[in-house]
Amino acid sequence: MTRRNFALIMPALPWLANGASTSVRGRVTLEGDARPVLLASDGAKTPLRGDRESISVLRDPRLRNDEFELRGQAVGGEFEIDPIHTRAVFIWRGGKRLVVTYWCGICSIRAWTPGKCQCCQEEMDLDPRDPELKDTDPSH
């Protein structure tokens, strides 16, 4: 293999793609078209991108006064949140970092994005919790 070919292959290596995740912290405000923007403590604003599920969490009015911690990558002047299944959306409450989940107490079903329970169609409860707990562990 020539040196030139090696250089072309490098960017496709998965450890390079996964190694760039960082965390950002701050409140989330919504600007035009409910577009989420991270508001850092120094007032700096960073537009947020992510999958539909992550954006739904950021838009949840129950989290409007919480400090978020988001894992992902800076892309240009924006921040791209890692996919929802990697558990990239946290809030800080009482000095503890909690992963944002949603819980239906009727069906004992957990979800990672707000909405209606897939089983009973009731609105699911916000249930931020210790990231060490398993999805199947009950709410309290």
Ligand SMILES: [Zn+2]
């Ligand atoms: Zn349910």
